[in-house]
Amino acid sequence: MSFEYKFVAxxxxxxxxxxxxxxxxxxxxxxxxxxxxxxNELFKKGEHFLDRDAYPIALEYINEAISYSSQLPNKKIAExxxxxxxxxxxxxxxxxxxxxxxxxxxxxxxxxxxxxHRALVxxxxxxxxxxxxxxxxxxxxxxxxDVDFFNIRGECKFLIKEYSSAINDFYKCIEIDNSFADxxxxxxxxxxxxxxxxKAISEFDKAIDLNSNNPNYFRYRGKAYLDLSFNNEAIKNxxxxxxxxxxxxxxxYQRSCAKLGLNDxxxxxxxxxxxxxxxxxxxxxxxxxxxxxxxxxxxxNALKYFNKAIYLDxxxxxxxxxxxxxxxxxxxxxxxxxxLNKVIKxxxxxxxxxxxxxxSKYNSHEYEYAIEDFNMAIKINSKxxxxxxxxxxxxxxxQKNTEANIDFQKSFSLGTKEECLTYLSELRNV
Numbered sequence: 001m002s003f004e005y006k007f008v009a010x011x012x013x014x015x016x017x018x019x020x021x022x023x024x025x026x027x028x029x030x031x032x033x034x035x036x037x038x039x040n041e042l043f044k045k046g047e048h049f050l051d052r053d054a055y056p057i058a059l060e061y062i063n064e065a066i067s068y069s070s071q072l073p074n075k076k077i078a079e080x081x082x083x084x085x086x087x088x089x090x091x092x093x094x095x096x097x098x099x100x101x102x103x104x105x106x107x108x109x110x111x112x113x114x115x116x117h118r119a120l121v122x123x124x125x126x127x128x129x130x131x132x133x134x135x136x137x138x139x140x141x142x143x144x145x146d147v148d149f150f151n152i153r154g155e156c157k158f159l160i161k162e163y164s165s166a167i168n169d170f171y172k173c174i175e176i177d178n179s180f181a182d183x184x185x186x187x188x189x190x191x192x193x194x195x196x197x198x199k200a201i202s203e204f205d206k207a208i209d210l211n212s213n214n215p216n217y218f219r220y221r222g223k224a225y226l227d228l229s230f231n232n233e234a235i236k237n238x239x240x241x242x243x244x245x246x247x248x249x250x251x252x253y254q255r256s257c258a259k260l261g262l263n264d265x266x267x268x269x270x271x272x273x274x275x276x277x278x279x280x281x282x283x284x285x286x287x288x289x290x291x292x293x294x295x296x297x298x299x300x301n302a303l304k305y306f307n308k309a310i311y312l313d314x315x316x317x318x319x320x321x322x323x324x325x326x327x328x329x330x331x332x333x334x335x336x337x338x339x340l341n342k343v344i345k346x347x348x349x350x351x352x353x354x355x356x357x358x359x360s361k362y363n364s365h366e367y368e369y370a371i372e373d374f375n376m377a378i379k380i381n382s383k384x385x386x387x388x389x390x391x392x393x394x395x396x397x398x399q400k401n402t403e404a405n406i407d408f409q410k411s412f413s414l415g416t417k418e419e420c421l422t423y424l425s426e427l428r429n430v
């Protein structure tokens with residue numbers, strides 16, 4: 001290798017060279033060699049800088065190599081596109097990476113590594129079904145795949161809810177290596193999704209026995225205990241997850257759920273505030289804080305957090321409904337109606353929103369309009385006792401006592417007994 005070429009390489013290693021000059025220099029140095037030698041030299045340089053994580057420089061070299069590849073065998077050209085796909089992958093240029101590896105496959109459709117690599121890129125862009133097809137094709141060509149191959153394919157199947165097939169891949173991992181903790185973890189998550197909580201916990205236990213340094217193993221075991229309402233056990237697991245990784249906002253969020261299950265509102269609030277410190281755009285934390293403060297009857301605080309949730313996501317009707325309920329308790333009935341109008345516009349058959357809007361209209365002494373909303377709510381859901389009870393109140397306000405009596409009787413039969421008895425007794429005496 002010439003001194004000039006070594007000098008250029010040294011300059012590249014210190015990242016002190018203009019990349020356009022790099023291509024020019026490489027051509028100047030190698031210009032007297034035939035295309036195959038030029039290609040090989042540039043290809044090696046691309047590999048060299050890829051190994052050193054100097055991706056833009058590696059990309060320059062491999063681009064130059066490809067420009068000399070037209071007379072080379074297809075298999076050799078395919079390797080160049082494969083290498084460029086890897087570089088693009090490392091640079092997070094996933095679409096370009098798919099494009100290059102597909103070129104490689106078109107040039108050589110018998111290399112299992114090409115399909116495996118494209119599968120990994122497809123995973124990154126969440127094309128899980130296409131990733132599974134590529135993994136399957138790789139397995140057709142080369143059956144002796146390692147444990148990571150089956151684990152990642154299992155993950156893809158899990159993400160598209162093909163649980164039976166996914167669990168087979170995880171068991172295949174265990175067959176290859178029974179100390180592979182991620183396989184037990186995968187089986188545990190499938191059982192968690194299927195609400196087989198005891199089985200899920202058993203699998204998480206196995207994963208933790210093999211690797212007690214993975215915070216997600218504790219997080220998911222905590223989630224299983226949380227779903228069983230074993231809140232103390234859940235908190236213990238979330239505590240361990242946080243001790244391993246204190247920067248993961250989801251751990252604090254889930255621990256807040258467990259604390260709220262123990263009526264520890266203060267603890268839940270502290271965890272949710274920590275969530276927002278780590279991730280100011282964690283919408284569910286704002287919503288959850290709003291609900292806690294509403295429950296504590298601290299309506300101004302509740303309103304503040306509902307406002308923030310809606311600012312970040314104005315398409316979620318639950319946020320508007322919850323804010324409307326808070327505004328109702330603050331006697332801001334017009335504000336509540338405004339929020340509920342938005343909900344009903346998005347979801348005209350939302351019986352709860354119609355009912356709540358009717359209540360706000362009732363509280364604003366708009367009894368006829370309130371009854372219209374109650375009528376629509378009852379038409380959608382005729383099994384809710386509160387809808388009939390509230391309509392009965394509106395009818396009493398309009399002195400429609402006979403109709404009110406019918407509503408109270410219906411409400412009583414559906415379960416609102418104590419509230420209805422007083423009115424039914426009074427109406428009998430009218």
